[in-house]
Amino acid sequence: xxxxxxxxxxxxxxxxxLVEAGTxxxxxxxxxxxxxxxxxxxTQRPSIHYKGxxxxxxxxxxPRIGASITFYGTAxxxxxxxxxxxxxxxxxxxxxxxxKLRSLQLLARxxxxxxxxxxxxxxxxxxxxxxxxxxxxxxIKLLEGTQGIGVVLAETQKAAExxxxxxxxxxxxxxxxEFIKEAGGSDIRCLVIGDRVVAxxxxxxxxGEFRSNIHRGGTxxxxxxxxxxxxxxxxxxxxxxxxVAGVDILRANHGPVxxxxxxxxxxxxxxxxxxxxxxxxxxxxxxxxxxPNRTRTRGKG
Ligand code: ADP
Numbered sequence: 001x002x003x004x005x006x007x008x009x010x011x012x013x014x015x016x017x018l019v020e021a022g023t024x025x026x027x028x029x030x031x032x033x034x035x036x037x038x039x040x041x042x043t044q045r046p047s048i049h050y051k052g053x054x055x056x057x058x059x060x061x062x063p064r065i066g067a068s069i070t071f072y073g074t075a076x077x078x079x080x081x082x083x084x085x086x087x088x089x090x091x092x093x094x095x096x097x098x099x100k101l102r103s104l105q106l107l108a109r110x111x112x113x114x115x116x117x118x119x120x121x122x123x124x125x126x127x128x129x130x131x132x133x134x135x136x137x138x139x140i141k142l143l144e145g146t147q148g149i150g151v152v153l154a155e156t157q158k159a160a161e162x163x164x165x166x167x168x169x170x171x172x173x174x175x176x177x178e179f180i181k182e183a184g185g186s187d188i189r190c191l192v193i194g195d196r197v198v199a200x201x202x203x204x205x206x207x208g209e210f211r212s213n214i215h216r217g218g219t220x221x222x223x224x225x226x227x228x229x230x231x232x233x234x235x236x237x238x239x240x241x242x243x244v245a246g247v248d249i250l251r252a253n254h255g256p257v258x259x260x261x262x263x264x265x266x267x268x269x270x271x272x273x274x275x276x277x278x279x280x281x282x283x284x285x286x287x288x289x290x291x292p293n294r295t296r297t298r299g300k301g
Contacts, residue, residue: 002028002057003286006076007064008035013268017279018062025283030058034076035069046082060086060290062244062282063094064264067146070098086290088282089263093241097263100143100175103240110239112232113257115139115250116178126164127157133178136160143173148213153179179210180257183250187212187259188223190233190247191270191278193285197230201273220273229256236261243289244282246270 003022007015010031022029032050039048048055061080065073077091097103104117118133120126130138136157142150154160160176167174185205190197202223203212212218225233229249236258237245246265249256267278 001059001287001290002030003283003290004030004032004055004058004061004080005064006032006034006061006073008033008066008069012064014064014264014266014279017267017271018064018282021277021279021283025280025287027283034063034065034073037076037079039076039079041079046079048076048079048083058085059292060088060286062088062286063091065094066264067098067144070095081295084293084295086286086292086294088244088286088289089242090295094263097240097242097245097261100141100260103261104175106239107236107258107261110235112236112239113252113255115180115252115257115259117175118177119173119175126161129164129176130157130160133176137179137181139177139179140164140167141175141177142167143175147215148211150174151211153210180250180252182253185210185212186251188225188229188249188251188256189220189265189270190225190229190249191265192233192237192242192245192247193278193281194243194288195234195238197225197233198281199270199274199276199278200225200229200233201270203269214269220269222274226256232256232258243285 005015005018015031019029037048037050063077074091074095077087080087101119104114108114116133118129120129137155138160140152140154140163152163154163186202188200188202191199200223201220203218203220205212206217233247236247240261242263246262248259250259271278
């Protein structure tokens with residue numbers, strides 16, 4: 001097969017591993033920078049050009065679209081879908097997962113356990129918004145934050161009000177969330193491919209830190225999931241419409257709660273922690289599913 005990885009940087013661990021795994025299975029692997037693709041949108045024959053030439057004969061794409069290029073990146077994926085090319089994760093599912101509020105609403109509607117979460121636009125009734133999620137301590141998150149930046153634990157009502165005021169002053173979008181204290185600064189990353197959790201790890205924040213992000217000094221190791229955690233992760237990925245997803249779960253007293261579903265999960269942390277060939281499993285999934293016009297949406301939004 002001829003497989004295109006949509007990635008801005010061929011040197012990234014995840015991109016390198018996907019190329020390696022595909023090549024080892026006898027596929028022709030291309031790394032294509034989505035920002036360098038340009039497209040013609042015509043009723044009859046949609047096409048994609050890259051570095052002066054039309055991209056043809058591609059059997060499937062693996063999108064690795066960073067959060068900062070979601071808008072253009074998903075347009076490129078959608079164009080491939082219009083051409084009948086199979087994408088491991090479809091453009092609609094990627095867009096859906098990038099919108100945190102929309103994701104939480106979709107998951108809630110299907111009964112997935114979530115931390116109680118509030119959001120508001122108006123600057124009025126901050127006190128009531130805080131009460132709605134159970135009062136302090138609570139977590140306040142910037143919607144466009146990644147790697148734990150912009151995630152704040154407000155220990156008291158006063159602190160929560162000050163942080164909310166500050167975020168509002170910056171005209172930033174944010175949400176407020178029940179603090180799952182019993183998670184003890186840990187979260188679980190479940191790597192879902194198709195309808196299975198193929199690997200999972202627990203990330204623990206460094207001493208005194210409630211955020212478990214590796215970028216914030218956290219550590220990762222293999223963890224055994226309960227059947228409930230396993231089925232929650234698989235259902236969350238399915239609800240989002242993702243074939244490949246990183247589902248982040250907190251262990252709450254009342255069971256697993258989903259924090260986030262990531263459509264381009266990094267492979268380095270999970271492969272190193274579990275010593276599993278996740279890139280190979282993504283290629284296997286591609287081999288099983290990629291057929292011309294197999295994309296369900298054909299680019300429909
Ligand atoms: P990012 O997407 O920037 O990594 P997250 O929402 O995943 O932000 O939050 C970063 C970390 O903070 C999580 O991995 C988790 O350890 C911790 N955390 C986030 N939300 C909560 C919460 N509601 N209760 C307890 N811990 C939380």
